[in-house]
Amino acid sequence: MSLDWIYFAISWILLTWHSAWDAIGVPVNAVIGTNFAWILAIVFLVVTVRVILFPVFVKQIKSQRAMQALQPKVKELQEKHKGDRETLQKEMMELYRKEKANPLMGCLPMFLQIPVFLGLFHVLRRLDPAKQSKTLYGWTADQFESASQAKLFTAPIAGKFGSTADELARLGANGTTVKVIAGILVLVMIATTYLTSRQMILKTGWAEDPQQRMIQRLMLYGIPASLLISGAIFPIGVIIYWVTNNLFTLGQQQWVLRKFPPPVTATKAAAPATRNPVQPAKAGGLFGRGKSAPPAPVKATAPKVAGPKPGAKPVNPKKSRPAKRQG
Numbered sequence: 001m002s003l004d005w006i007y008f009a010i011s012w013i014l015l016t017w018h019s020a021w022d023a024i025g026v027p028v029n030a031v032i033g034t035n036f037a038w039i040l041a042i043v044f045l046v047v048t049v050r051v052i053l054f055p056v057f058v059k060q061i062k063s064q065r066a067m068q069a070l071q072p073k074v075k076e077l078q079e080k081h082k083g084d085r086e087t088l089q090k091e092m093m094e095l096y097r098k099e100k101a102n103p104l105m106g107c108l109p110m111f112l113q114i115p116v117f118l119g120l121f122h123v124l125r126r127l128d129p130a131k132q133s134k135t136l137y138g139w140t141a142d143q144f145e146s147a148s149q150a151k152l153f154t155a156p157i158a159g160k161f162g163s164t165a166d167e168l169a170r171l172g173a174n175g176t177t178v179k180v181i182a183g184i185l186v187l188v189m190i191a192t193t194y195l196t197s198r199q200m201i202l203k204t205g206w207a208e209d210p211q212q213r214m215i216q217r218l219m220l221y222g223i224p225a226s227l228l229i230s231g232a233i234f235p236i237g238v239i240i241y242w243v244t245n246n247l248f249t250l251g252q253q254q255w256v257l258r259k260f261p262p263p264v265t266a267t268k269a270a271a272p273a274t275r276n277p278v279q280p281a282k283a284g285g286l287f288g289r290g291k292s293a294p295p296a297p298v299k300a301t302a303p304k305v306a307g308p309k310p311g312a313k314p315v316n317p318k319k320s321r322p323a324k325r326q327g
Contacts, residue, residue, distance in 0.1 A: 003119070004137070010119035011137040013048055017041040018143075033154035038147060042120075042157070042237055046244040049116050050252070056109050061256055063105035064204060067212065070099055092211075103212045107219070113245070117238070124235040127158040130170045150237075155181035157237035178236075185239040186231035192246035194224040199250060203257045 018041040026037045050057075073095060081088040096103065126136050127148040134144040148171070150157045156171040161182035168175050197219040207213045231239065 003115070003122075006115050006119040007122055007137045010045070010116065010123055011139060013045050014041050014120075014123070015139065015143060017044045017048075018147075034152050035146075035150040035157075038150035038157060038237075039152060039240065042240050043244050045116075045120070046241055046248055049113060050245070050248050053109055053112055056112060057252065057256075060105050060109055063102050064200075066099060066101040067103060067207065068204060070095065070101055071207070089211075103207075103215070107215060117241070120241055121235065121238050124158050124237045128167075128170060129172075152236055152240070153177075153181055155236055157240070158235050160233060160235050161186065162232040182231075182234075182236055182239065185236060185243060186227065186234075189231060189239050189242050189246070190224045190227045192243055192250065193227060194220065196246050196249045196253065197223075199253055199257075203261075 018037050021037040021040050026040060027035070074092060077088060077091050077095065081091060095101075123137065127144070129145070129148050134141040136144065139147075148156070148158060151173075154174070155178045156173050159168065159171055159173050159178040159182070161179055163171075163173075163175070163178060165175065168178060197216070201216055201220060207216060234242070
């Protein structure tokens with residue numbers, strides 16, 4: 001299946017934004033080693049895609065809310081079918097179908113952005129000044145030349161951490177500069193990717209469903225770890241796209257979670273009670289319900305004095321003194 005339609009669409013959005021920034025006077029030539037018109041074109045490619053996908057993001061939040069509401073039922077099924085994984089999975093799939101909840105909806109916005117990422121990756125890799133054909137997917141020769149010379153702090157947006165010496169020579173770039181800029185951006189990309197998943201998990205908590213929890217772990221740890229290796233082959237322009245997308249996601253999630261906070265589940269509601277394990281006994285026995293019974297009042301009693309044993313003479317500790325004679 002040809003992906004040319006994706007490449008044409010990505011190219012059209014990039015060129016449209018570049019023309020818009022150029023028209024309002026944003027510098028096209030390098031200022032502090034940066035072609036801001038092309039950098040902003042990549043940034044606003046992210047904005048365009050996220051605006052288009054906003055309805056999908058709303059569905060993602062609704063699905064996560066539905067999954068949270070089902071956690072008590074999921075836990076009941078886990079207890080009921082403990083040790084029978086096959087039956088448990090069937091029952092849980094039936095529960096999700098009945099309640100119209102989709103555990104994979106949380107990953108849908110990311111999956112829908114993969115074609116955009118691949119399209120930008122492909123287009124930027126074609127920005128090679130040595131190519132005889134300098135037109136691609138609707139670009140003119142002048143636009144191709146301008147983009148191939150676009151830089152971020154003197155590092156070309158088509159360069160990457162793993163660029164060969166020949167590729168760097170064709171781009172007119174310094175190898176050390178490209179590695180430093182690309183390396184910093186890869187670290188920022190990994191950190192922001194981790195933070196986007198961590199932000200959501202901290203607000204909604206870990207899922208009770210093993211399948212959903214596995215997806216959460218993959219998003220939190222697996223994807224950031226994979227970027228440490230794959231980031232070396234990403235052009236700098238692609239990393240700019242990824243970092244911008246992560247920052248957009250962080251802001252969007254923060255706004256949604258603050259405006260529509262996740263519901264308090266029974267597990268969360270019971271959590272504060274476990275902080276103080278020492279609880280006063282309640283009325284109605286050890287497991288009785290109701291308010292705590294007040295302690296019974298202690299009556300003050302006089303100390304008991306042991307009486308004389310049977311057959312013993314009474315003991316009088318105080319001897320009586322003889323009366324004084326009156327003279």
